[in-house]
Amino acid sequence: MNKIYTQIVIPFAIVETIVWAAYFYSFPAFLPTWETSLGFSRTVLTGAFTISLIVSALCAPLIGRLIDKGFGKQVFSGGTILAVIMLLLLSEVTEVWQFYAVWFGLGIAMSGSLYEACFAIITHSLGGNAKRAITIVTLIAGFAGTISFPSSHFLIENFGWRWAIIVFGFVVGLICTPLVIYSTQHAKQQSKVHASKTSLNIFTVLGSLSKSSFWLIGITFTLLAFNHGIILSHILPILFERGLSTSFAILVASLIGPMQVIGRFIMLVLEKKISTLTICLVCFGSIFIAGWSLYFTNIIVVIVFLFVFTQGCGYGVLSIIRPTVISEILGRKDFGVISGMLATGFVLGSAMGPILGSII
Numbered sequence: 001m002n003k004i005y006t007q008i009v010i011p012f013a014i015v016e017t018i019v020w021a022a023y024f025y026s027f028p029a030f031l032p033t034w035e036t037s038l039g040f041s042r043t044v045l046t047g048a049f050t051i052s053l054i055v056s057a058l059c060a061p062l063i064g065r066l067i068d069k070g071f072g073k074q075v076f077s078g079g080t081i082l083a084v085i086m087l088l089l090l091s092e093v094t095e096v097w098q099f100y101a102v103w104f105g106l107g108i109a110m111s112g113s114l115y116e117a118c119f120a121i122i123t124h125s126l127g128g129n130a131k132r133a134i135t136i137v138t139l140i141a142g143f144a145g146t147i148s149f150p151s152s153h154f155l156i157e158n159f160g161w162r163w164a165i166i167v168f169g170f171v172v173g174l175i176c177t178p179l180v181i182y183s184t185q186h187a188k189q190q191s192k193v194h195a196s197k198t199s200l201n202i203f204t205v206l207g208s209l210s211k212s213s214f215w216l217i218g219i220t221f222t223l224l225a226f227n228h229g230i231i232l233s234h235i236l237p238i239l240f241e242r243g244l245s246t247s248f249a250i251l252v253a254s255l256i257g258p259m260q261v262i263g264r265f266i267m268l269v270l271e272k273k274i275s276t277l278t279i280c281l282v283c284f285g286s287i288f289i290a291g292w293s294l295y296f297t298n299i300i301v302v303i304v305f306l307f308v309f310t311q312g313c314g315y316g317v318l319s320i321i322r323p324t325v326i327s328e329i330l331g332r333k334d335f336g337v338i339s340g341m342l343a344t345g346f347v348l349g350s351a352m353g354p355i356l357g358s359i360i
Helices: 002-023 026-037 042-068 072-090 096-113 115-141 144-159 161-194 202-210 212-233 235-241 246-270 276-298 301-330 335-359
Strands: none
Touching (some): 002 072, 002 144, 026 042, 026 144, 026 212, 042 096, 042 115, 042 212, 042 335, 072 096, 072 115, 072 161, 096 115, 115 246, 115 301, 144 246, 212 276, 246 276, 246 301, 276 301, 301 335
């Protein structure tokens, strides 16, 4: 078991921390700068991010199927390599169409390297041991936002946003890709012992679509992703409009990551004492409180910390609960493709958040 953590889980956790920081959280971190530097409207900019998430969602079932078939190494490493290329191209963008083309490519990279693919590989490889492994990955990767916002701000202020993106690209290429190749090779060895037999016929897998539980899980997590998508992609502009200074707003945005970690740690301690359903209900209530706390921040500034705590903890735990709920209710067989189908709605919820938030 110790080898599983050193050879698979910890490397995956490091990779997820970096990739989330480099090409997911980087969008909200760079948004105000791009709006000023490139001269594109906020709606136009967030439209590109929305497209990247839609592309990621549409690719998710295929990615899941490939992982079920044993191609996790190719999927994961291919995602990070493509991301490096797209980030380097992003540093040269001057036109709207270029910006959209790059984020289209990053959407494909996200589908193969963010949580969905990572969790599918872990579940495929570790079977019943996957829950604890996923928890550890998300505990560490919860600091991605904490790394992304301050580092983006530092690099932009000192070297400009284009060099900042180049730095992010090199970090992904030099650290993530080698770790992915190393860890997925060991994961493949574990899958020979733990992996469930994959259905040969894709139409057998599609039988899950007839289950009401499939649709209820999908709708629930899609709405939650929509909530977080609006807040996360516009967190700095929202906080500026509530009267917070730039440095204070960046501090608040940076704290969402640690709050996710705290929420996951609390769940890790209590998971044997309370049911998955109870954990879900607490998360829903937490996010409800977060929204109203953010709304009243312009009246009582310190309530912004209640927002950070409840939003971070609530959504952070859901990152663990979602794959757990899927595997507990729908089973681990064909987990990759079933999770991928559910991820389509989840990621589309995240995708619609930025653009609708801009319109609002």
